[in-house]
Amino acid sequence: MTCNSEIHILVSLDEKYLLPLEVMLTSLFQNNPGEQFVIHLVHSRIPAHRLEALGQGVAGAGHHLVPLVVDAELFGSAPTQDRFPQEMYYRLLAADILPAELDRVLYLDPDILVINPVRPLWDMDLQGRIYAAAAHTGKTEFANEVNRLRLGTDHNYYNSGVLLISLDTARQQVRAESIFAYIHDHEAQLLLPDQDILNGLYGSQVLAVEDAVWNYDARNYSSYLLRSGGDINENWILENTSILHFCGREKPWLSGYRYRFRVLYRHYMQLSRRMFAGAKST
Amino acid sequence: MTCNSEIHILVSLDEKYLLPLEVMLTSLFQNNPGEQFVIHLVHSRIPAHRLEALGQGVAGAGHHLVPLVVDAELFGSAPTQDRFPQEMYYRLLAADILPAELDRVLYLDPDILVINPVRPLWDMDLQGRIYAAAAHTGKTEFANEVNRLRLGTDHNYYNSGVLLISLDTARQQVRAESIFAYIHDHEAQLLLPDQDILNGLYGSQVLAVEDAVWNYDARNYSSYLLRSGGDINENWILENTSILHFCGREKPWLSGYRYRFRVLYRHYMQLSRRMFAGAKST
Numbered sequence: 033m034t035c036n037s038e039i040h041i042l043v044s045l046d047e048k049y050l051l052p053l054e055v056m057l058t059s060l061f062q063n064n065p066g067e068q069f070v071i072h073l074v075h076s077r078i079p080a081h082r083l084e085a086l087g088q089g090v091a092g093a094g095h096h097l098v099p100l101v102v103d104a105e106l107f108g109s110a111p112t113q114d115r116f117p118q119e120m121y122y123r124l125l126a127a128d129i130l131p132a133e134l135d136r137v138l139y140l141d142p143d144i145l146v147i148n149p150v151r152p153l154w155d156m157d158l159q160g161r162i163y164a165a166a167a168h169t170g171k172t173e174f175a176n177e178v179n180r181l182r183l184g185t186d187h188n189y190y191n192s193g194v195l196l197i198s199l200d201t202a203r204q205q206v207r208a209e210s211i212f213a214y215i216h217d218h219e220a221q222l223l224l225p226d227q228d229i230l231n232g233l234y235g236s237q238v239l240a241v242e243d244a245v246w247n248y249d250a251r252n253y254s255s256y257l258l259r260s261g262g263d264i265n266e267n268w269i270l271e272n273t274s275i276l277h278f279c280g281r282e283k284p285w286l287s288g289y290r291y292r293f294r295v296l297y298r299h300y301m302q303l304s305r306r307m308f309a310g311a312k313s314t
Numbered sequence: 315m316t317c318n319s320e321i322h323i324l325v326s327l328d329e330k331y332l333l334p335l336e337v338m339l340t341s342l343f344q345n346n347p348g349e350q351f352v353i354h355l356v357h358s359r360i361p362a363h364r365l366e367a368l369g370q371g372v373a374g375a376g377h378h379l380v381p382l383v384v385d386a387e388l389f390g391s392a393p394t395q396d397r398f399p400q401e402m403y404y405r406l407l408a409a410d411i412l413p414a415e416l417d418r419v420l421y422l423d424p425d426i427l428v429i430n431p432v433r434p435l436w437d438m439d440l441q442g443r444i445y446a447a448a449a450h451t452g453k454t455e456f457a458n459e460v461n462r463l464r465l466g467t468d469h470n471y472y473n474s475g476v477l478l479i480s481l482d483t484a485r486q487q488v489r490a491e492s493i494f495a496y497i498h499d500h501e502a503q504l505l506l507p508d509q510d511i512l513n514g515l516y517g518s519q520v521l522a523v524e525d526a527v528w529n530y531d532a533r534n535y536s537s538y539l540l541r542s543g544g545d546i547n548e549n550w551i552l553e554n555t556s557i558l559h560f561c562g563r564e565k566p567w568l569s570g571y572r573y574r575f576r577v578l579y580r581h582y583m584q585l586s587r588r589m590f591a592g593a594k595s596t
Contacts, residue, residue, distance in 0.1 A: 062344070065588065147581060270580045296577050298552045299429060306347065 039067055039154050042130070042139040042197070044074040044122040050082060051304075052142040052285055054089065055297070058304040060146040061093045063274075067151065069095040072137065074122045074129055076104035089308035100129060107215070120226040123195060124211055127202035135200045140275075141193035143283060145293070145300055148274040153196055153246055158239055162205055163230070164196035166243035168252070168279075169259065182221065183232045190238050192227040193277050194247040205237065248273045251280055253292045266292070321349055321436050324412070324421040324479070326356040326404040332364060333586075334424040334567055336371065337579070340586040342428040343375045345556075349433065351377040354419065356404045356411055358386035371590035382411060389497070402508040405477060406493055409484035417482045422557075423475035425565060427575070427582055430556040435478055435528055440521055444487055445512070446478035448525035450534070450561075451541065464503065465514045472520050474509040475559050476529040487519065530555045533562055535574045548574070 041060070043053060057071065071090055073083070083099050090097040107121050122129060123139045130137060138154055140146075156164055167188035179189035214233050215222070222228045230238075243249065244256055244264050256264040269276075276293055278284050284297035323342070325335060339353065353372055355365070365381050372379040389403050404411060405421045412419060420436055422428075438446055449470035461471035496515050497504070504510045512520075525531065526538055526546050538546040551558075558575055560566050566579035 063585070148584070266577060267580060270577070270584050293577060295548060295552070295575060296581055298549060299578055302430070302552050303345070 038070050039064075039150065040070045040072060040134060040137045042072045042074065042123060042126055042137045043142060044119045044139075045142050046075065046117045046119050047078050047082060048117075049142045050078070050086065051301075052283070054086070054308045055285065055300050055304045056140065056142050056144045056146065057090065057093075057095075058307050059144075059300050060140075060150070061095060061307075062300075062303065063146050064149050064151070067149075071095065071097045072130060073097060073099045074102055074126075075099065075119060076102050076106075085308065093307055102129060107212075121211075121229075123192065123197075124206070124226060124229060125208055126197050127199045127206055128208060130199060132203075135198070137197050137199060139192075139195040139197060141277065143278045144193065145276040145278070145297060146274060147270065147276055147296070148272065150274055153241065153274065156196060156239075156241070158196070158198045158201070160201065161239040162198055162201045162234055162237040163190075164239040164241050164246075165190040165192065165230070166194065166241050166247035167191065168243050168247070168249045169256075179231070182223075183228060183235075185231055185235045187231075187235045187238070188240060189231055190227070190235060190240070191243070191247055191249075191277070191279070192224075192230045193279065194275050195230075196241075201237075206234065244269075245273055246275050248276050250276050250278045250284075250293050251282075251291055320352050321346075321432065322352045322354060322416060322419045324354045324356065324405060324408055324419045325424060326401045326421075327424050328357065328399045328401050329360050329364060330399075331424045332360070332368065333583075334565070336368070336590045337567065337582050337586040338422060338424050338426045338428065339372065339375075339377075340589050341426075341582050342422075342432070343377060343589075344582075344585065345428050346431050346433070349431075353377065353379045354412060355379060355381045356384055356408075357381065357401060358384050358388075367590065375589055384411060389494075403493075403511075405474065405479075406488070406508060406511060407490055408479050409481045409488055410490055412481060414485075417480070419479050419481060421474075421477040421479060423559065425560045426475065427558040427560070427579060428556060429552065429558055429578070430554070432556055435523065435556065438478060438521075438523070440478070440480045440483070442483065443521040444480055444483045444516055444519040445472075446521040446523050446528075447472040447474065447512070448476065448523050448529035449473065450525050450529070450531045451538075461513070464505075465510060465517075467513055467517045469513075469517045469520070470522060471513055472509070472517060472522070473525070473529055473531075473559070473561070474506075474512045475561065476557055477512075478523075483519075488516065526551075527555055528557050529559050530557065532558050532560045532566075532575050533564075533573055 045053060060069065087097040102122055104118065107118050126137055126139065138150065158164055167190050180186065210233060211229060214229055248269065282289050284294050285301060327335060342351065369379040384404055389400050408419055408421065420432065440446055449472050462468065492515060493511060496511055530551065564571050566576050567583060
């Protein structure tokens with residue numbers, strides 16, 4: 033066993049997403065044997081007893097949870113709704129929120145299964161960029177084009193659900209005021225708020241990574257398969273994809289989910305119930 | 315963590331089944347946290363270097379492999395073929411082959427995924443019977459009836475792929491000579507040789523357990539669903555079934571397998587490649 037450095041994960045969510053978070057963490061731990069994870073959970077109102085139960089589960093698996101409270105009023109009048117809680121913005125301020133000694137963090141959405149090691153992404157050379165992220169090629173080029181026009185950018189439309197962040201670079205280049213101003217100026221046009229800001233303000237500072245490996249859109253099996261000439265099939269995904277992302281409104285932890293990989297997700301829900309058994313009594 | 319007694323597993327196979335064996339063991343270990351397993355591998359011709367690699371993987375996961383060699387000529391002229399190697403008979407002689415101090419063992423076929431704890435089966439009171447096993451209710455009652463008539467028995471036709479064995483009771487009641495004689499007398503009629511012998515000779519000594527939990531036939535999703543009035547659906551299985559059995563000719567590790575749970579099996583193949591990484595170089 034080599035002695036690897038700790039991998040720092042950033043998550044940010046409200047209480048409603050604790051269940052998928054547990055599933056995501058279970059899959060992360062199971063599929064990264066030999067790694068030590070520090071999970072930075074940035075939130076504004078998750079009750080203490082739930083954090084405690086979560087922390088016990090993480091510690092039981094040999095990792096470490098660090099909760100961090102952010103003032104719920106931070107984003108004031110920024111657009112939020114049930115599907116887009118305020119917590120989605122926190123990833124953009126990671127450089128301000130996380131400890132100064134931390135130079136890199138991997139942000140992960142909770143609606144994710146990690147099914148292969150994340151070490152290659154964690155160790156990636158960012159070549160001076162702030163972020164590494166993937167654009168969803170599973171969608172049509174047309175959707176990419178629409179988003180480019182909509183935001184007036186000349187790069188791919190990156191998905192903000194998996195974001196490797198150079199905190200050192202972000203501390204020099206990302207300004208909270210710019211983000212607040214961008215929200216203020218574009219409020220009416222923001223469809224996927226945090227993602228639009230990432231692309232609109234910092235899209236040129238993103239190093240593109242392959243979405244089929246690092247941010248596979250679980251809704252788009254057929255598109256990946258077709259666009260790869262049949263290469264990116266189920267076996268390929270299970271052997272090569274590290275991060276399965278269950279984007280969109282339909283979620284595999286809710287009933288009625290009909291997409292591929294549902295069986296896998298449900299199995300990890302069961303593993304998660306075991307790992308976080310203490311959290312269930314709450 | 316409670317201090318549980320070790321669980322003794324019996325497997326018996328030839329070299330061709332080492333890959334599925336590794337997948338089965340990976341799933342067994344992953345889904346039984348806190349348990350200590352001793353894996354008794356009874357075989358007649360698996361090369362030493364492959365056993366060594368297997369043993370290293372098992373030890374790396376914190377468990378123990380005990381290989382046991384049986385004379386390849388033991389069953390002489392008993393019917394064997396590619397699909398039914400001689401090793402399938404060894405489970406029937408477990409009481410003679412395994413150490414005298416062992417009083418109980420759980421036999422598992424290699425074409426299995428264990429997705430929930432096996433402890434409740436292991437701790438089961440056998441009520442004086444030699445075996446606990448399940449009949450596949452997923453099949454029609456008709457198939458059961460045909461097998462009853464074919465073997466002249468008046469009980470369910472039990473599947474021999476998951477077999478809890480009371481070695482103490484077997485040492486008193488199972489005679490190797492009876493088995494050899496039964497093979498000799500019925501050679502022409504034996505369709506599923508070891509299973510037919512189990513049912514023909516010792517069927518009345520089997521305690522029936524629920525197949526949906528302990529020996530779910532992965533080919534028969536629709537039958538289970540229909541016969542249970544919709545209760546035994548995918549979610550139920552992932553939460554309640556401990557042993558998924560990929561019976562029959564089509565196997566999920568081969569290409570072209572089209573049944574449900576293929577994604578899950580393929581994911582465990584990947585986990586298994588990691589756990590038995592040492593075995594891959596051979």
